[in-house]
Amino acid sequence: MRALFIIVYFGKLPQWFSLYLLSCSYNKDFDWLILTDDHTAYITPENVKIERTTLSRIKKFITNRLKMRISLDSPYKLCDYRPAYGYIFQEYLKDYDYWGYTDLDLIYGNLKNFIDLNQLNHYSKIQSRGHLTLFKNSDEVNRYFMLRAAETVSYKEVFSTNRYFDFDEMDGINVILSKYHIPYYHVDSIADISPDRTAFNTITLNVKMDYLNQVFVWDNGKIFGIFLNQNNQMCKQEFEYIHFQKRKFTRFLDRKEVVDHRFLINHQGFITNIDLKEKGIFNYSIPTVPERVLHQQKRIFQRLSRKSKVLTTNLISKISGNQ
Numbered sequence: 001m002r003a004l005f006i007i008v009y010f011g012k013l014p015q016w017f018s019l020y021l022l023s024c025s026y027n028k029d030f031d032w033l034i035l036t037d038d039h040t041a042y043i044t045p046e047n048v049k050i051e052r053t054t055l056s057r058i059k060k061f062i063t064n065r066l067k068m069r070i071s072l073d074s075p076y077k078l079c080d081y082r083p084a085y086g087y088i089f090q091e092y093l094k095d096y097d098y099w100g101y102t103d104l105d106l107i108y109g110n111l112k113n114f115i116d117l118n119q120l121n122h123y124s125k126i127q128s129r130g131h132l133t134l135f136k137n138s139d140e141v142n143r144y145f146m147l148r149a150a151e152t153v154s155y156k157e158v159f160s161t162n163r164y165f166d167f168d169e170m171d172g173i174n175v176i177l178s179k180y181h182i183p184y185y186h187v188d189s190i191a192d193i194s195p196d197r198t199a200f201n202t203i204t205l206n207v208k209m210d211y212l213n214q215v216f217v218w219d220n221g222k223i224f225g226i227f228l229n230q231n232n233q234m235c236k237q238e239f240e241y242i243h244f245q246k247r248k249f250t251r252f253l254d255r256k257e258v259v260d261h262r263f264l265i266n267h268q269g270f271i272t273n274i275d276l277k278e279k280g281i282f283n284y285s286i287p288t289v290p291e292r293v294l295h296q297q298k299r300i301f302q303r304l305s306r307k308s309k310v311l312t313t314n315l316i317s318k319i320s321g322n323q
Contacts, residue, residue, distance in 0.1 A: 001117035003098035003134055004031045006085045010055050010075040013038045014104055016270060018255040019218075019263070023108040023241075024048050026221030030111055032102075033092055043255070062088055071162045079130060080158050082168040086135055086142035093137050097121070100134035101168065106243040107265065109223030114189045114240040125177060125184035130168045131243050132190075145172075149179035191216055191225055191239040195246035198267050198287040213282040216242050217274070219262040226276065234279065 013036065014020070024032055025045035032048040035058065044050060059072040062081065065088045071077065082101040086093065093099050098117060115134070120126055124141045126134040135141050145155050145167075152175040158165045166172055177184055193216075194203040201210045202225075214227035216239075223239040242265060251269030259273040266284045274281055 001097040001121060002029060002031065002095065003100060003117060004033055004093060004096045005100050005102045005132075006033050006035075006089055006092070007102060007104065008035045008058060008075075008078050009104060010037050013040060013042075015252045016107075016249070017104070018042060019107060019253060019258070019270060020104060021045060021048055022255045022258070023218060023221070027108055027111045029117070031096075033089075066159065068156065068159065070159045073162050077162060077164060080165050080167040080172070082130065082133075083135075083145040083173040084155065084159075086137060087145070090142065096137050098126070098134045099137050100126075100132065101130070102133075103131040103243070103245075105245050105247070106131060106241050107218050107223065108241045109218070109239055110221055111240060113222075113238065114187065120185050123185040124182055125173075126186075128169070128174055128184065128186045129190075129192075130166075131192075131245075132241065133168070144176060144182070147176050147180060149176045151175050151179060189240040191223060191242040193242065193244045193247075199285060200244075200266055213279075213285055215281050215285050216265045217262060217276060217281075218242075218265065219276065221261075226281065228279070228282065234277070 017040075021042060021044055024030075024047060028047060030047065034048065034050045035053050036050065037052060037054050039052060042050070055072070055075060058078075059070065062072065063070050066084070072081075081088070085101055086099045089099075115126055117126075121136070124136045124138075124144070135144070148154055152167075152172055153165060155167070158167045158172070174184075191200075192203050193200050200214070200216055211227040211229075214225060216223065216225050223242050224236045225239060226234060226236045229235050244265065247267075249269030251271060253263060253270040253272055257272060262274065262276070263270050263272040264274050264281065264284055265271075267287050268284075271284060
């Protein structure tokens with residue numbers, strides 16, 4: 001069985017994108033389609049296809065496919081459309097058993113170790129978070145987003161306003177599936193890094209890594225959390241992927257610079273040429289005081305900026321609705 005992740009992204013691709021592509025290349029059972037307006041040349045693996053387009057073209061394409069007037073004035077609003085990607089982009093899905101959406105602020109581990117499509121093919125949906133979700137490719141499943149649930153707004157309302165509804169996660173498609181008793185597979189197997197702390201600590205309740213000495217590494221296609229336990233012993237735990245949302249890194253690598261097919265990921269960014277068996281790697285885990293202060297300043301600015309955008313979008317939507 002094969003799956004295709006569809007990513008629609010506008011703006012400059014992240015500076016770690018070559019490492020992102022490297023992590024994709026190790027996941028041979030999964031393909032990626034990236035629609036973007038960034039024309040930077042990258043070395044892409046066989047399972048990644050990049051197509052250049054624009055936001056206006058995508059808006060026109062979605063409008064024609066859904067046969068309705070839509071609101072899509074900012075790239076972030078695309079998150080609300082993601083549960084409909086199987087319906088919107090069905091021309092790309094002829095050779096796939098599953099399709100899905102995922103983010104770019106992450107590095108993949110060995111996905112098959114956590115998502116074996118041959119064993120999970122009785123599920124219509126696999127995983128539940130916006131940074132990685134898969135759906136079975138069928139006419140019925142591809143229309144799940146159209147189902148009506150009193151606990152959430154309809155897709156027509158979601159798609160006709162610029163307001164963001166979190167329709168691709170907890171407040172949208174997951175509510176719909178629960179309403180109609182459609183079972184889906186979810187397991188907490190990711191290193192979901194807290195954006196509020198400078199050091200890398202996870203925020204997933206069932207996968208808690210909050211040790212004083214801990215680091216995360218990509219090693220030959222796998223993601224590991226390495227830490228010192230209470231007995232001062234080095235331990236490691238494998239993850240499906242690492243998600244580092246809302247981070248402003250200062251250290252970057254090109255995939256050509258990666259030594260021995262491994263690199264460390266911390267609050268500064270990406271570091272290679274490391275010995276995973278030496279406790280010295282934990283020197284990379286503890287931020288300095290200036291780094292902590294700077295990170296908190298950036299988080300305050302991000303929150304204020306996000307609130308301002310939400311208020312502006314909601315005000316515009318309200319004014320448009322009253323006209």
